[in-house]
Amino acid sequence: MLLLLLPSPPKNCPYICNMSVKEHLRRRGIGWHLLKASEDLISNMSSLRNVYLHCRMIDAAPFSMYKKAGYAVIKTDSFLVLLTLQRRKYLMCKELPAPSEPLEMMIARDEEETPSSVDGAGSESLVLKEVLQSSLEMDG
Numbered sequence: 561m562l563l564l565l566l567p568s569p570p571k572n573c574p575y576i577c578n579m580s581v582k583e584h585l586r587r588r589g590i591g592w593h594l595l596k597a598s599e600d601l602i603s604n605m606s607s608l609r610n611v612y613l614h615c616r617m618i619d620a621a622p623f624s625m626y627k628k629a630g631y632a633v634i635k636t637d638s639f640l641v642l643l644t645l646q647r648r649k650y651l652m653c654k655e656l657p658a659p660s661e662p663l664e665m666m667i668a669r670d671e672e673e674t675p676s677s678v679d680g681a682g683s684e685s686l687v688l689k690e691v692l693q694s695s696l697e698m699d700g
């Protein structure tokens with residue numbers, strides 16, 4: 561029932577959710593930097609430029625942050641969602657700029673920098689490479 565009432569982003573699109581900063585650390589720019597870091601990661605991992613998120617209508621702080629960051633409301637869920645005891649939500653979207661460095665170059669650079677032996681730091685780099693490669697395969 562709820563799934564039918566909630567405006568959904570397109571299938572397999574980049575989607576940001578569960579962004580949260582501990583209450584006593586809020587209003588110091590952390591949320592903003594988290595959002596920017598998420599967008600940079602998406603830009604470098606996917607060729608899809610439109611990123612989506614949901615924001616509850618009553619949540620003034622994140623709504624203000626998303627608007628300031630360039631997200632626009634593209635859909636609002638039905639008031640009928642109130643019958644399910646859920647808060648009404650906006651579906652918001654932003655078109656990200658193209659990444660500063662193409663994904664293929666990131667992978668090539670990573671391959672050059674990754675040591676042949678898999679130590680602690682190298683394995684982290686390998687995981688990143690695998691994520692980037694599977695993202696490339698998914699994007700065709």
Ligand SMILES: CC(C)(COP(=O)(O)OP(=O)(O)OC[C@H]1O[C@@H](n2cnc3c(N)ncnc32)[C@H](O)[C@@H]1OP(=O)(O)O)[C@@H](O)C(=O)NCCC(=O)NCCS
Pocket residue numbers: 578579580581582585586587588589590591592593614615616619620621622624625626628
């Ligand atoms: C939304 C949230 C992550 C913002 O984190 P934050 O570190 O406090 O945010 P920042 O200090 O980086 O502020 C960035 C912008 O957000 C907006 N903002 C943040 N707190 C706000 C508040 N209390 N009232 C209005 N706007 C607010 C402002 O536009 C702010 O820009 P400004 O400082 O230039 O005015 C944080 O409030 C939070 O965790 N809220 C609870 C969880 C939540 O609702 N998550 C969103 C799920 S969609």
